[in-house]
Amino acid sequence: MTMETNDNTPKNAEEKMEQPVSDSGTPGVEPSASESSPVQAEKPKMGRFQRFLRTALIALGVILVVFLAGFLTDHFARYRPTKAALDQAQQSVSDLTTQLEAANDRIAVLEPDLESATSHVELLGTLVELKTAHFELKNGNLAATKVALSGTAARLENLKPLVETVDATLAGNMLTRLDLIMNGMDNSPASALVDLELLFTNLQSVETLLFGE
Numbered sequence: 001m002t003m004e005t006n007d008n009t010p011k012n013a014e015e016k017m018e019q020p021v022s023d024s025g026t027p028g029v030e031p032s033a034s035e036s037s038p039v040q041a042e043k044p045k046m047g048r049f050q051r052f053l054r055t056a057l058i059a060l061g062v063i064l065v066v067f068l069a070g071f072l073t074d075h076f077a078r079y080r081p082t083k084a085a086l087d088q089a090q091q092s093v094s095d096l097t098t099q100l101e102a103a104n105d106r107i108a109v110l111e112p113d114l115e116s117a118t119s120h121v122e123l124l125g126t127l128v129e130l131k132t133a134h135f136e137l138k139n140g141n142l143a144a145t146k147v148a149l150s151g152t153a154a155r156l157e158n159l160k161p162l163v164e165t166v167d168a169t170l171a172g173n174m175l176t177r178l179d180l181i182m183n184g185m186d187n188s189p190a191s192a193l194v195d196l197e198l199l200f201t202n203l204q205s206v207e208t209l210l211f212g213e
Helices: 038-138 142-148 152-164 168-187 189-211
Strands: none
Touching: 038 142, 038 152, 038 189, 142 168, 152 168, 152 189, 168 189
C-alpha cells in the first residue's frame, strides 16, 4: 500500500524555519529585554551622582548662609559698641586738649605774676631766717642759729638774679657775707651779729624796692 506524502511536512531542510541569529553569531539566542548596553547601564549611576552633587551644593550653600549671618551678627554686635566707645574717647581727648590749651594760655598770662610772687616768698623767707638767726645768736644759742641758717645759702642762690636787678654788688657778695657769719659765730659772735644785721637790712631794702607799696 502506498503511503501518501503529507503536504505539511517540509520537503527538505531548506524549508525549515530560519532561526534568528544573535549579534554574537549564535543562532536562536535573542538579547534579553532586561539586558542593556554599558552606556544604558551607566545612566542611572550618573543620575544618582548628580543628585548627590546637587544636594551637597545646597547643603554647602545653607552652611555658608548660616555662617555669614552669624559673622555679621557678631561683627555688628561688637563693632558698634566699640566704635561708640572710641568716638567717646576721642571726644574726651579733644575736650581735654582744649582745656589744656586754655590752661596754658592762662598760665602764660599769669606766669610773670607767678614768678614774681615766688621770688617775693623766697625773699621773705630769707629775711625770716636772718632775723631768727640774729635773735638766737644774740641770746648765745649757736645751735639754734645754725639751724635757722641751714637753708639760707640755697635761698640766696635762688634770689641772686632778682637782687641783681636792684643791687648787683649785693647780689655778688651776699653769699660771701653769709660764709663770714657761719664761720665767725663760734669765734666772734659779735662780728657775726653785725654781718647778720647788715645782710638783713640790705635784703629788706631790696624787698621794699621790688614789692613795697
